[in-house]
Amino acid sequence: METEFEKSKPSGKGEQPIAVARRTPETSQDVNSDGIKASGQDSANVTTYSAQSSIRNPFQLIQDIFADFWLGRELAWRLFLRNIRGLYRQTLLGLFWAFLPPIANTAIWIFLRQANVFSMGDTQVDGTVYILTGMILWQAFIDAFQMPLAMFNKNRNLISKLNFPRESLLLVGVGEVLFDLLIRLLLLIPAFLIFQVPVHATVFYAPIAILGLVLIGASLGLLLMPIGSLYQDVGRFISMVLPFWMIITPIIYVPLTTFPGSLLNWVNPASPLLLLARDWLLIGTTDHLAIGLIFAAAAIPISLIALVVYRVSIPVLIERMTA
C-alpha cells in the first residue's frame, strides 16, 4: 500500500517548502536545503486573515477548496490508513464487523417475511439477495450521511488546534464509507452463487449510481454538520429518524407505484439512486433510470454548496468549541 501511494505522487517539481501555508497556492520557488526560503524572494506567499467572508469571492473560494483537496490528499491517505489499521488492530474478529450489520439486518427481515409478517411484492430475483443488496446500499447511504458530523466530532481536537486542509477529513470519510461498502459488496458473490442470480452487463453501470448515492448522502450530511456540531439535538434526531427513514425506503419491498406511495420515491433522497443501483446490480433493466440520473446530477451542485458551507463554517465552529 505504501508503494502504491508513492506512485500516485507527482514527480518532477523541485523541493517544496516544508510547512504548508494555507490558502496560498503552491509556488515553485527555490528553497535552500533547510527548507527556508532564501531572502530576496519575499513577495510570494502572503496570507491575510480578516473578518470578511471568503464567500464574497466564490470562484476563489471554490478554487481554494479544490486546492486543499489536492494539498490534503496525502494527509487523507495517511489518516485513512491509520484509521483502517487502528480499526482492525484491536479486534479479534477483524473485518467480520464490516459484514455483520447487513447480514444481521437481512436475516431479521427474511425471517419476518417467511413468517408472513409483510409482503415484498414481485422482486424479480430471490428475496434474500434483494434485501441483502438493498441493505448494503442503504448502509452505504446512511454511513455517508452520518460521516461528516462523525468525522468532525472525532477530530474536534485536531480541527480546533491545527490549521490543515480540512477537506482531507472528508476524503478520509468518503474513503472509509467506500471501503466498508466494497467489503460488504463481497457478500454478494456468495449470495449470487447460492441463490443463482444471473449477472447482467448493467453491473458495470452500477458504480455510477452507487457513487451518486454516497455523494448525495455525504452532501446532505455535510449540510447538516454545522448545526449538528453546535446542537447535539441534530444527532439525536437523526438516530431517532433513521429506522423510519429505512422503512420508507424501498429496501425490503419493491417501490410503490401508485399515488401517493409513489411520491416517496421523489421526496426520499435515498430512494432513486438506491433503486437504480439495485436494478443495475440484480435485474438488468430498470424503471428508475431518469429519476436516478436526475438525482445523480443534482448531487454535484449540492455537494459543491455543501463544501462551501463546510469551509466557511469551520472557523465559526472552532470559535464556539473553544470559547
Added chain:
Amino acid sequence: MNLSRSSSSDLILDVDHVWKIYCRNLKRAMWYGLKDVGREIIGGGRDRSHHDLRSGEFFAISDASFQVRRGECLAMIGPNGAGKSTMLKMINGLIKPDSGSIKITGKIGALIELGTGFNPILSGRENIYINAAVLGIRKREVDGLMEKIVEFAELGHVINDPIKTYSSGMRVRLGFSIAANLRPELLLMDEVLAVGDVGFRMKCFAHLNELVKQGVSIVLVTHAVGMLQRVATRSVVFGQGKIVHDGDLETGCTIYEEMLGASDRVRAKKKEEPGRIGEIGSVEVCNEAMEPQAEFETGETVRLRIQINAREKIKDARLIVALCSPVHGVLASVSSPYQGIYFDVDPPGRVITLEIPKIPFLIGAYHFNISLFGREKVDFYHRSSLRGVFRIVGPPTNADGYGINGITKLQHSWEING
C-alpha cells in the same frame, strides 16, 4: 501604524488593529455561532464595529497591533484569559478576527498542542508520518528527516513500538521533535516550553535559538516566565484583551508579575474587615534616605516604612514580614523577635521601619506580606498581603550561561584547581 515599514521585506507577521469578540454564555454562544455560520454563508461576514456587542458578549481582544520580523522571538505573556491564546489561534488561521487584519508572510508551523493527532495503537514511526502529514509535509521529506527527528527525541530504541507504551514525557519529546525539525518561517508555540526533563528542555531551547539564528521567527505563549529569557527577544504583554506592553522582555515580565500581584491585591482587599484593635496602616517602600521609591537595583538598600494603627494599647507587639514574588511565592520571612525586638503601640499608632541592606534579589517584581501579633501565638491582630510593591530593574541577568540568573544574587567565588 506600521511606522517602520522601511524594512518591510523582513516583516513576517503584521497584526493590525485586531478585535475579537467572545461570549461566555454557552447557550447564547451556540445560537450566535449558528447565526454567524448563516451570515458567513450569505456573505455577510464583516468588520464588526467596535461597540456593537450582542448580549453576553465581550472583547477577548481589543485593538491589538504588533509586528514580528524575521529572526525575532516574541513572547506573548499575560494572566489567564488575557487573550494570548486567542491571538495565537487567529495568527494560525483557526478563527477569524472580528475586525482588523493579520498578515503573514511565509509558512506557518504551529505547535499549538504537542502530539495532537497521535494514534496510540500505531508505532512512533507511523505516527511521525501522520503528524508530519497533518503539518503539511510530504512522505519523501519526512523520510529525509526521520533519523533527525528520532534522534532528537532520543527515542531510537522504542520508535517501532506503539505510542500507547510511551510515557507522557516521551510523547511530548516526539511531538516537539517533529514540529521543531520542520523549519517553518513562523513557528507558533502555545505553552510547550515546559516539556520533558531539564536535559531535554535545554536541548529544545538550544534548538529554538538555532532556528532563530537561521531566520525563523517564533511567537510563543507561556506562563513559565522564568524560562523565557532563554529564547525570547521581545515581549508583548496582554491584560484583559489589550496590549499593555510591547517591548523588551525584562520590562514585560515585570509588568506581568505586577499584574498577577494586582489581581491578588483586589481579592485581599475584599477580605478586610473593620473594627480591629491594631492593624497595619500605610506601607511605603523607601530608599536609604527614606524617600519613597519603587525601582531598585540589586544590592541597593530597601527600607520598608510600616505604619501601625492601634485603637487600644498593644503591649509587646511583634511584626512578621515576608518578602514575596508573585511568581515564586515567599522568598524570605523575618520577624522582630528574631532580633529580640518587641514593642508597645499606643493609640493612635506608631511607625516601624525595616531595613534590608544590599537586597540580593535579581530583576523582577516583589512585595511584602505583613502580620501584626502580640507576644503570644494567639495574640493575632492583623495580616496584610501584597503591600509595598517594588521592582528590581537591574543590572541585567543572563540566561545563556554568561552572567548570573535566578532569583537572588548568590555571593560566590571560583577557584581553579589542579
